[in-house]
Amino acid sequence: MRQVITVDGNEAVARVAHKLNEVIAIYPITPSSPMGEFADQWSAQGSPNLWGTVPLVQEMQSEGGAAGAVHGALQTGALTTTFTASQGLLLMIPNMYKIAGELTSTVFHIAARSIAAQGLSIFGDHSDVMATRATGWAMLFAGSVQEAQDFALIAQASTLESRIPFLHIMDGFRTSHEVMKIEALDDEDLRALVNEELIRAHRARALSPDRPVLRGTAQNPDVYFQARETVNPYYQRVPGIVQDYMNRFAERTGRQYRLFDYYGAPDAERVVVLMGSGAETAQETIEYLQAQDEKVGLVKVRLYRPFSVEAFIGALPSSVRVIAVLDRTKEPGSAGEPLYQDVVTAVAEGLSQNRPLVIGGRYGLSSKEFTPAMLIGLFEEMKKPSPKNHFTLGIHDDVSHASLPYDPNLCIEPPEVKRSVFWGLGSDGTVGANKNSIKIIGEETDFYAQGYFVYDSKKSGARTISHLRFGPKPIRSTYLIQEADFIAVHQFGFLERYNVLETAREGATLLINSPHDPAETWNHLPYEVQARIIEKKLTVYTINAYKVARDVGLGNLMNTVMQVCFFALSGVLPREEAIGKIKEAIRKTYGKRGEAVVRKNFAAVDAALAHLYPIEVPAAPTSTLRMPPVVSPQAPAFVQTVTAPMLAGKGDNLPVSALPADGTYPTGTSQWEKRNIAQEVPVWDPAVCIQCGKCVLVCPHAVIRAKVAPPEAFAQAPAGFQTAKAMWKGLEDQRYTLQVAVEDCTGCSLCVEVCPAKNKSQVGRKAINMEPQLPLRAQGREHWEFFLNLPDYPRHDSLSFSTVKNVQLLQPLFEFSGACAGCGETPYLKLLSQLFGDRCLIANATGCSSIYGGNLPTTPWTKNRAGRGPAWSNSLFEDNAEFGLGMRLTLDKQNQYARELLGQMREKLGAELVDALLQADQSDEAGIDAQRERVALLKSRLEGQEDAKAKDLLSLADVLVRKSVWIVGGDGWAYDIGFGGLDHVLASGRNVKLLVLDTEVYSNTGGQSSKATSLGAVAKFASGGKSTPKKDLGRIAMSYGYVYVAQVAMGANDAQTVKAFLEAESYPGPALIIAYSHCIAHGIDMAKGMEQQKLAAESAYWPLFRYDPRLKAQGRNPFQLDSRPPKIGFKDYALHENRYRMLRQINPQAAEQMFQAAQEAILARWRDYEQMAGVAAEEGTPQPSPSTASPATAREEV
């Protein structure tokens, strides 16, 4: 019997790829990153390939780099692969042409994903792979996890035989992330298909000085064309080779694939053609329609390139009258999408008579749902005498009217399949437990199992929805569950925010994790929920899973408790057997993390059922609670009509006309999404507060704000609104207030940690203290509203904004982002927005900051009362510095042109005004304000003038006010993929500001190592600890001598941070700020993030410095070291973080060596910096005090 495994597509593919390769070049990109992670981890653990040697895995600096490395490895004869998607694949295109042109055997495994166009999307469609059609690669599409595994092998066998490189493609997320029970291939299966002689032939073609040849010539008009045609016979052989391997594969496994697989009625008249995961849903639909005697069929395309016309025509039933071709991509302006065009050509060329009508359409872009109902709608359309061509499926297109109608309520899910939907929070472990449940059912029972998970667009308070199917037959439903038998709501708060019962079938079971007593839970349900429960005749159970988990010492991890309840209620397995299996799974999953974890989870299993209660459902709803509106009625029209449906999970229903055609969206929308995700929020105590502004500065979500205003401004303050006498020289007669946006707070408590003011009677309390949110919600909303309407401190007034205390009075123009609670990056962006937000443009590299900065539905960049605020855009990951430079070039050019026009129109516009505009000193806020007034006057004089110059000047006038261009991104961009551009932009001498939010890993894709990762830190792609030190980006930039460079850490020295931002912005040339950004990927308590920053600086791991070229002109040393000599050891800082501690747990010896090496590197760099700063040598080499932070040494008796 074959081994059955329950894995997702990425793991299924990576298993085969790791077995069949010698060199693997990797780079993270969603949704393919896990394939690289698996490969890296398996190699780090010493897992060999099929030939007993461990594949060499190399992370590169970009996908372009990975493709280059692959090309080189292939040219020298190694079996080589890589994994990628989307923009990553596009970066590989130049090398792909070369690899194919040189007839090189390789397989790239692709988790196909959308391409960024009007907006970026991480989700699945075929846009990326379709963009590579011309490269000459074979393209083999898998439709399911099973096929993805199988085709990984068939592709490898075929490429070796054909010498044509293969893209092996699965659908991003739908297949790459779907967990499925599959039959595993074993080593013998791989050996049976992979021809060793062909591998040796591949090796024999390699470049070698022992048998030198030259490849990669430059060719001229005389021969290039002919040479390009030499490869035709190789392409002609591919279909035959692939089919041959498919047949041999079938002999071993019983799974028969064909180049084009036909399913359906032998006498079908209407046939759809598609490839990828949608074909699974199509097969399910065909089976349903056939049972109703519909003459329909389906052609699944497996080998898309080279396209075999013969095989395609052979697969079609001769009865076919209409063919509908479905493309999961869009090619604007084309005569039709690619597969459609191929089918049209095939029909034209392959059939000389009885040619069927061919229509084509698009479906499923960016993982848009593709359901049987949509297909049934299509089959209805195909019955018409003139069915619509170039249609779309699954959306409502009221602009081009291309969409086909369908019945969204039609559900054909097979009744024998058990379907369960779980609503959880990212942090509550719901998904992890569900993956465990699928494994249990998939691997321990005869049931087939499928799991698919829908995640949030926010990183804090993130909602997850798990869709689990179990059934006696293979599951082909590659769409979300439409009618569930079991619904679990793991977060009580969801009941008032989402329609969690929408997918409940009549008579389903509902399990609610409730903080209330079983007898009270019903009364706490909103009226709408009660009504749906009654209407759908649901059976309801409740448990206080958080309490059960806390009581056994698991804290907030209640997933095990809910998992037990699921098994108990769903009846998939006998109760006792299920409990035994859950415990086995716990030991398997958590055992390596220590006995204590296993024991407590076992205790949770044992305690769960005793606390599970049925709820008696009355005949009619009784609740006085109502679900609140999604957004406030005060929200602008766009937010009401477009954003609100997206927030409510109804974005699929938005028509085409609702969405901007060019990807331009309003800013300031996050303020309308009141997420209420914090259990506790900070509460101000004015009696203790010293008004230092530190809490305001560090708040990652801009929910703590301060204002100073005259006493009369508070006359109408709502009850309980607190103020204190302002502690500013010259403002003593005014009142100060500190307010918290309780509905927007994530409860991270960074603010409380940094508060320096302690209550003298209870030193545990500070000037702000965390209190439960719920009782504060209503009043907090009212206070916040009042606070926002208080006057802002005028920017151009006398206060200098060079201190933390004063900065707190500036309005942040970056607020309520979806970043992780306690994020270390966002405080810097907020500071940037406070200081320069009303006159800045931001070029944002793809990564965390582009996601929390620009991921719909709501975004955090906002504007002030005057309507000014940061203008933000994201181009790509790799080109951000160049993108920002382009913005600067425009501003400089336009400024120059505007000044020229002013000069030319001096007399006409008034010499005094023009001279003032041209000579304006805009070095401070007052100067900028005065220039804005001049520009307003200028515009009023230009208004209505008809000559071209006046019109031009009017359109450019705003550029006369000083603008600031900020190029923002993470370390993955700055140190790796974008470094070439960053270097060039720094060297350009242009007035651009680069802010590197350095988390020392690729945070957004899950913590892969970058060149900013430090020696000894464990990260993905550095499973055994990074073995080389962090790149010193600051020193590289300083080497130019004309670049302002600062290294900052807000938690270590907030005043230095503010100073660096101001200096950088004022510097009339390129400036680089490298900002230590603590991160969830460090494995720290995020509330202590600022404390970690302090330790990083105190250990000199992260020395603070500023390099200001202006000082040279004053005869001073431009390099200023703002840190003191190290006073703690590296380990005293590092061992507070899981990324370092883990290394001790993985490999204690290597850890000690690496930590020692890291310590030495830190001291060596410190000495260099001291020399640069000209610190007197007699102070001697610093010696950090001995490490005391080791957990093993934290307490001891002496």
Added chain:
Amino acid sequence: MSKPDLSTSYLGIKLAHPVVASASPLSYTLDGIRRLEDAGVAAVVMYSLFEEQIEQESHALHHYLEYGTHSYAEALDYFPQPDQFNVGPHEYLELLRKAKEATQIPIMGSLNGVSSGGWIEYARMMQEAGADAIELNLYYLPTDPTLTGLEVEEMYLDVVRDVSQSVTIPIAVKVGPYFSNFTHMAARFVQAGASGLVLFNRFYQPDFDLEHLEVTPNLVLSRADELRLPLTWIAILYGRIQADFAITSGVHSHLEVLKGMMAGAKVVMMASELLKNGVERVGAILQDLQTWMQEHEYESIRQMQGSMSQKHVANPDAFERGNYMKVLRSWRPDPTGRLVK
């Protein structure tokens, strides 16, 4: 006179002399343990493996591997998931194993905890790693007013029972003096399986940082006068309780070694003196001990062990309440009114 015999035995283990290194940072590393051996200690009690540490390490690993996972589609987790972690006692056991290989002296493991639980399984692992004995350090700071003294005592005894059932090597119990009837408690520890009693554990007393208004963990090194408390109790227990006694807290010179032996201890355990003045102090103390014994014509350590216990002194009431009264009354005002002895 020939050299006096310094040998003794503790928990059934023969030792060259009674000076043993107690659990301290001196045994954090293999080098440290080697240095202790080179300095001449008769045996080493390794630094303590804490119940909380084992639990906490495991929970921290679990917590940070799970934290933030499965929330956002691009970052379903943040760390690689290796097949194996050395969590809990692996590092400790490895050090113990290496120390046994690298030294000739007995090495004892030390477990510090308060409740019964999976963690005491590590006693068995220490035995497997080669430990000659286990010191069980019981230390609980009761802050719950509903918890009775009896419950705390039962908790302690449960741990001793559980550990003694899981190993065959001898167990010594290290506790503090704060029991209503320490003699009774000592007897019960022995009943529960302890072969030795290490007296006493020192009370953790944090300090206040007035500048930052914070409670700061603090453990000051012992002083010689702290020896009095264990000295008193060993002298009282000697002969009444069938266990080997180790005296600790306040052993700084050969004088404390002598006192300890005379009270009835089999060994003294030292750390503060070695931390403060270096492990080389062991050699000097042994030299002084020998000289003193020669000068006072003692043939062996065994000869003096228990010689000044309550059982063997001329005035046993010196240890009891009546003597306490006499001490208090020995203070008298001098002509100026100042109290003098």
